[in-house]
Amino acid sequence: MKDQSLTRAKNPLVRFAISNAVPILFIILLIFAVPLSGFSTDYLLNEIITRLGRNSFLVISLLIPVMAGMGLNFGIVLGAMAGQIGLIFMLDWGVVGIPGIVLAMLVGTPIAILLGLLAGTILNRAKGREMVTSMILGFFINGIYQFTILYGMGSVIPISSNKLLLPRGYGVRNALDLLSVRKVLDNMWSVEISGVSIPLGVFSIIAALCIFVFWFTRTKLGQDMRAVGQDMQVAATAGINVDRTRTLSIIISTVLACFGQIIFLQNIGTINTYNSHDQVGTFAIAALLIGGASVAKATIPNVFIGITLFHLTFIVAPRAGKELLGQAQIGEYFRVFVSYGIIAISLALYAWRRQVEKETERRRAKAAIKAAIEDGTGG
Amino acid sequence: MDEKQYLLRMENISKDFFGNQVLKDVTIRVGKGEIIGLVGENGAGKSTLMNILFGLSVIHETGGFQGRIFLEDNEVNFASPFEAIEAGIGMVHQEFILIPGFTATENILLNRESTNYNILVEVFGERLRTLDREEMHKRAVKAIEKLGVQLDPDMLVSEMPVGHRQFTEIAREMDRQSTKLLVLDEPTAVLTESEANTMLKAARKLADSGLSIIFITHRLSEVLEIADRLVVLRDGQVVRELESSKTTPREVASLMVGREIKDAISVRSNDSEESEIVLDIKDLWVDMPGEQVNGVNLQVHKGEILGIGGLAGQGKLGIANGVMGLFPAEGEVHYKGEILPLNNPVSVLSKGIAFVSEDRRGVGLLLDEPIDLNIVFTAIQIQGRFIKNFLGGLVKWRDEKEISRVAREYVDSLQIKCVSEKQEAKELSGGNQQKVCLAKAFVLEPDLLFVSEPTRGIDVGAKSVVLETLRRQNREHGTTIIMTSSELEELRSICDRIAIVNEGKIFGILPPTADPADFGLLMLGEQEEVKSGV
Amino acid sequence: MFESIGKLIEKAGWPRIIIALFLLSLFAIAPFVNISIGTSISDTIVRFAMNSVLVLSLVPMVQSGCGLNFGMQLGVIAGLIGAVTSIELGVTGFAGFLTAIGIAIPFAAILGFFYGLLLNRVKGDEMVVATYVGFSSVAFMSMMWLLLPYKSPNMIWGYGGSGLRTTISVEGYWLGVLNNFLSVRIGNFFLPTGTILFFALIALLVWSFFKTKLGTAMTAAGSNPVYAKAAGVNVDRMRILSVVISTIIAAVGILVYEQSFGFIQLYMAPLLMAFPAVAALLLGGASVSKASMGNVIIGAFLFQGILTMTPSVMNNLIKSDMSEVIRIIVSNGMIVYALTRKMKVRK
Incomplete structure (x- = not known):
């Protein structure tokens, strides 16, 4: 899974710069923006640590579908919705603290598996345009989710606690307080080092997940996914069940996203029932891409570099905008622009490069044949 | 050779595709450790014969075949290529079936990797076993050694010279302990001369170690050099079996194409x-x-x-x-x-200058458009014909009437079978599609x-x-x-x-x-x- | 008999039949829940007319093989620039509307040209790239709306004095210039004749374009690029041209929408604009690679019919507004369905 066309430059420094152009660009941007914003280092460090803990799990959930050649899984919003449903039931049943989180995950997992299965099946029918399909599928399932939560809960699906329901008696309220589980994972094992608090509990969960992903790539299933990701035809000829393997990668991704959203929300402390999941896919993908990943290759370092750079941009952009142009609103739009723009550029570059690569491959093959023939006639 | 010694016998094989006879009573026997050269023109039936051997779905879906196949004297009829492979028949394709981003080792052992047990297997099943890289490396080296070629097991296929890719493919078959028969389909077609030589040597080495090989090629000198016997196919029949030491290229060539021409050759003044x-x-x-x-x-x-x-x-x-x-x-x-x-x-x-492409459906036709537009499209674009002016030349539309008229003319003269000239091209039979393609060229005069x-x-x-x-x-x-x-x-x-x-x-x-x-x-x-x- | 029904269903596709039946049942229920059919139909027609040009704008790109234009926001942005500029200039009435169009078209053409160049470089991935090009352009313009030096007090924020408002009324400028032209009003029934005529005019132009040599070449380029190339058509140029045309029509389309809606919506409002239009076209029976005027008209009518009827009927039926949820499910469900339909086998 090498980005071949880029690694061909002679000078190793140039090569490094080209293949990491996106993160480098963001570092340069931040070098100017951070001082402009006037935030203190402590503040920024605290924020970054918090956001790493909050977002890593979600971003990591993108890795496995990339490995299986299905591109960036915009469908992780499905997992996020499953996680939110888990949390709603947890609130209703009044389970608090760590057991509450575990319960939410237990409720969310089967829903995530089902949604992942659905997404996988649909994406197998849309080979070659997985990304746009997974994105629209996210919107579609969002409709079903809203329908269920807004009309089904409290009427068909029993919700006992009136505090959760809208005054009309059914449908879940717009915002739910997660006081009962707020930051339970963060506070589970938290250490403070010179004013910066580090949620070691969450970090050890994330570390465990990283080890899992790393280990997973070395399993038979992981190997199969890599094979399917590179060439479905060859994998099928070797007897690998391509569709099943692809579906599994989406299911794993969806379940991880479900856990990720629960971790995210316990840190935030409230659920916007109808909006919290909206931007999960976009932000996670933008972060991963800013970390230097591409549609065909994403690694664990990409995740952490990406979250750091992306969220640093997020934090400082409004203030920098205000200082520079007198309007904080500009910074707000700027960061939205950055998220969407980086995805657009990455996708376009990837598609473009694929075309160029096909062309160079052909030209090289032709040159080789020509040379061989000339050798033959010469000798 | 005594009947008992044959590894593979394909006896009296016949096959037709919807009445079109492609194999007639073909019998081929391959001895243990023998290299058989299979030669014939395109369409002589070589690939159909191999497809039958491997039990490809295209054979089953078109009504199976007549005749019997024996592998080591057991009658076999494979339902799928996987069964054939299981039984010990390996196939090396002309176009490489390899994963470019994988190493030689990973490709050789694709979907047959050595794995280790871990506890998660109990919960999630066999596919979560971890790969045993060390063992895989050993197996790959062993398979490569059988070939007797230089091949780095850790090199990515994408970085390999073409010859090495071919060796990787063969090594994959060699890793299977059960492989007794290897089918090599044009293995040297894309190789340089020195690579081809190494390839032939490797094949010889394998045969000497007891493996049987069916060698399909169009390079006559190669097949004469390496094969023990040649089987020449023409029009779905075995025209001759030859000892390769006792024949000449000329004999093989004439067997391959030689036939009387049924139609009168167009006699022309010079x-x-x-x-x-x-x-x-x-x-x-x-x-x-x-x-x-x-x-x-x-x-x-x-x-x-x-x-x-x-x-x-x-x-x-x-x-x-x-x-x-x-x-x-x-x-x-x-x-x-x-x-x-x-x-x-x-x-x-x-x-x-006009062109009727060999790729009728891909290049020749707009499958979703009607026959008449298919015929005149190039004439509209290149020659500006079939355009009618409206509002004093302000609006230039297709002249549908004229287009239909011309299309009908060709439908009649070329006997294109269709409901009307407005029928979509995809609904026509192959022959009629071809006639539309010809009409498209003729209309350009x-x-x-x-x-x-x-x-x-x-x-x-x-x-x-x-x-x-x-x-x-x-x-x-x-x-x-x-x-x-x-x-x-x-x-x-x-x-x-x-x-x-x-x-x-x-x-x-x-x-x-x-x-x-x-x-x-x-x-x-x-x-x-x-x-x-x- | 059953066979022919089966064929019909297969041809129309399940989702469209379900939605058509759903719409029919809404109309059937309406009188029982005290909703006037006249008003309903009138509302549907008004919304159909205001959205129709946007739906139409998708057709050239589908025909040339660029797929569904999820990047329609580029055209919308050009239209918005035209709209705010014409208000800034203070031109009112039909002249104001024409001014807006006149300003929007060159912007749309330029944006469309570069957008087309980009799409030619990402063949096969047009739709997902287009989506994010659309999204990011909306975010980019959001910054621009804050920064551009528009001065008209009707448009800028009251306080601070700079930056355009999120919603700008076109009342007093060109509100309803098309809707009210030759309009018919009988009781509750209102027919926006002008808008319908305007749509008919543009539809006629597009339809007529596809009858010309150039239009024929564009269709061929989308239907089978290799065939087109073999017949001497420059496929890439056809694609760019189609993108330019689509973008220009989208720019005009949003202006038609605004004169009927009454407001110019800036900032993030156009973000998801492409999806309902795409869904409507698909609902009309178009596929990712083939679309006709009939698809536009049927699709826009069905889709707007659902959007109009659901809230009123559902409101009276279960005292709750389900229209938003229904809209999300119908539009995105339709698109997912179209994306997963097997592509024609073509080699």
């Missing part, structure tokens, strides 16, 4: 020889995948029908596609004394017409209409025709001269009356053996 040269191709290179043209020189006389023959993949199709600008081309082409710009379809078309594989995949009736139509176009309109075809017989029945392409070059031009063996030798690249003047 004046086309003296007539002016209308198309002069000099050192043409065409970058068409699978049909590479490597420096073709060819002169076409006014008013003749020139045939271009040769085996598939040798580049005969590339010539027309290159001149027409459909694939990147280099070289010099003069048409009627003027330079013809390459890689520019518009200028070629507007000079009155071309001086020079390239026709590629005009009868491929169409029924006998349509075939003769197509050939008759071409002949008529040539006689009545004086259209110079360059017809490319895999069917030598067809070329000989209609052409004035026939050029044979091999490895991307013209190996010779023969009159249709030449000895069939000479055509065969040219196709197989044995230029030196040809007797008739080239």
Whole structure:
């Protein structure tokens, strides 16, 4: 899974710069923006640590579908919705603290598996345009989710606690307080080092997940996914069940996203029932891409570099905008622009490069044949 | 050889596809440790025979086959290639079935990796076993050693020279302990000479260690060098089995193509020889995948029908596609004394050159559009015909009435079977689609017409209409025709001269009356053996 | 008999039949829940007319093989620039509307040209790239709306004095210039004749374009690029041209929408604009690679019918507004369905 066309430059420094152009660009941007914003280092460090803990799990959930050649899984919003449903039931049943989180995950997992299965099946029918399909599928399932939560809960699906329901008696309220589980994972094992608090509990969960992903790539299933990701035809000829393997990668991704959203929300402390999941896919993908990943290759370092750079941009952009142009609103739009723009550029570059690569491959093959023939006639 | 010693016996195999007989009573026996060369023209039935052996779904879906197959005296009938592989038959394909981003080791052991147990297997199943890289490396090295070639097990396939990719494929079959029979389909087609030599040596080594090999190739010298016996297939029948030490290239070639021509060869006065040269191709290179043209020189006389023959993949199709600008081309082409710009379809078309592509559905037709638009589209675009002015020339629309009229004319004259000229092209049969493609070319009133594989995949009736139509176009309109075809017989029945392409070059031009063996030798690249003047 | 029904269903596709039946049942229920059919139909027609040009704008790109234009926001942005500029200039009435169009078209043409160049470089991935090009252009313009030096007090924020408002009324400028032209009003029934005529005019132009040599070439380029190339058509140029045309029509389309809606919505409002239009076209029976005027008209009508009827009927039926949820499910469900339909086998 090498980005071949880029690694061909002679000078190793140039090569490094080209293949990491996106993160480098963001570092340069931040070098100017951070001082402009006037935030203190402590503040920024605290924020970054918090956001790493909050977002890593979600971003990591993108890795496995990339490995299986299905591109960036915009469908992780499905997992996020499953996680939110888990949390709603947890609130209703009044389970608090760590057991509450575990319960939410237990409720969310089967829903995530089902949604992942659905997404996988649909994406197998849309080979070659997985990304746009997974994105629209996210919107579609969002409709079903809203329908269920807004009309089904409290009427068909029993919700006992009136505090959760809208005054009309059914449908879940717009915002739910997660006081009962707020930051339970963060506070589970938290250490403070010179004013910066580090949620070691969450970090050890994330570390465990990283080890899992790393280990997973070395399993038979992981190997199969890599094979399917590179060439479905060859994998099928070797007897690998391509569709099943692809579906599994989406299911794993969806379940991880479900856990990720629960971790995210316990840190935030409230659920916007109808909006919290909206931007999960976009932000996670933008972060991963800013970390230097591409549609065909994403690694664990990409995740952490990406979250750091992306969220640093997020934090400082409004203030920098205000200082520079007198309007904080500009910074707000700027960061939205950055998220969407980086995805657009990455996708376009990837598609473009694929075309160029096909062309160079052909030209090289032709040159080789020509040379061989000339050798033959010469000798 | 005693009956008992045969590893594989395919006996009295017959197969038809919807009434079209492709194999008739074919019997092949392969001894243990023996290399059998399987030779024949395209369409002689080689691939169908192998598909039957491997139990490909295309065979089962078309009604199976007659005859029996014995592997080590047990009758077998594989439901799928996986069963065939299980039973010990390995296949190495012409196009590499490898994963480019994987190492040689990973490819050799694809889906057969060595794994270790871990506790998660209990919950999630076998696929979560971890890979045993060390063991995999050992197995790969062992498989490569069997071949006796130099191959780095840790090298990525994408970074390998072509020859090494081929070795990787063979090593994959070698890793399977059960492999007893190896089918090599054109294994040297894409290799350089030294790579091919190593490849042949490896094959010999494997045979000496007891493996049986079926070797399919068009390189006659290779097959004579390596095979113990040759089986020549022609028109779905075994014409002869030969001891390779006791035959000559000429004998093989004549067996391969030799047959009497049923249609009368078009007898022509020789004046086309003296007539002016209308198309002069000099050192043409065409970058068409699978049909590479490597420096073709060819002169076409006014008013003749020139045939271009040769085996598939040798580049005969590339010539027309290159001149027409459909694939990147280099070289010099003069048409009627003027330079013809390459890689520019518009200028070629507007000079009155038309093309009927071999890829009917892909290039020849707009499948979702009606017949009439298919026929006139090029004429609209290139010649600005079938356009009607409205509002004093302000609005220029397609002249639907005229388009329909012309389309109906061709429907009648070419006997295109359709509901009406408004029927969508995809609903027509292959033969009728081909006629639409011809009509599309004729409506341009071309001086020079390239026709590629005009009868491929169409029924006998349509075939003769197509050939008759071409002949008529040539006689009545004086259209110079360059017809490319895999069917030598067809070329000989209609052409004035026939050029044979091999490895991307013209190996010779023969009159249709030449000895069939000479055509065969040219196709197989044995230029030196040809007797008739080239 | 059953066979022919089966064929019909297969041809129309399940989702469209379900939605058509759903719409029919809404109309059937309407009188029982005290909703006037006249008003309903009138509302549907008004919304159909205001959205129709946007739906139409998708057709050239589908026909040329660029797929569904999820990047329609580029055209919308050009239209918005035209709209705010014409208000800034203070031109009112029909002249104001024409001014807006006149300003929007060159912007749309330029944006469309570069957008087309980009799409030619990403063949096969047009739709996902287009989506994010659309999204990011909306975010980019959001910054621009804050920064551009528009001065008209009707448009800028009251306080601070700079930056355009999120919603700008076109009342007093060109509100309803098309809707009210030759309009018919009988009781509750209102027919926006002008808008319908305007749509008909543009539809006629597009339809007529596809009858010309150039239009025929564009269709061929989308239907089978290799065929087109073999016939001497420059496929890439056809694609760019189609993108330019689509973008220009989208720019005009949003202006038609605004004169009927009454407001110019800036900032993130156009973000998801492409999806309902795409869904409507698909609902009309178009596929990812083929669309006709009939698809536009049927699709826009069905889709707007659902959007109009659901809230009123559902409100009266279960005292709750389900229209938003229904809109999300119908539009995105339709698109997912279209994306997963097997592509024609073409080699």
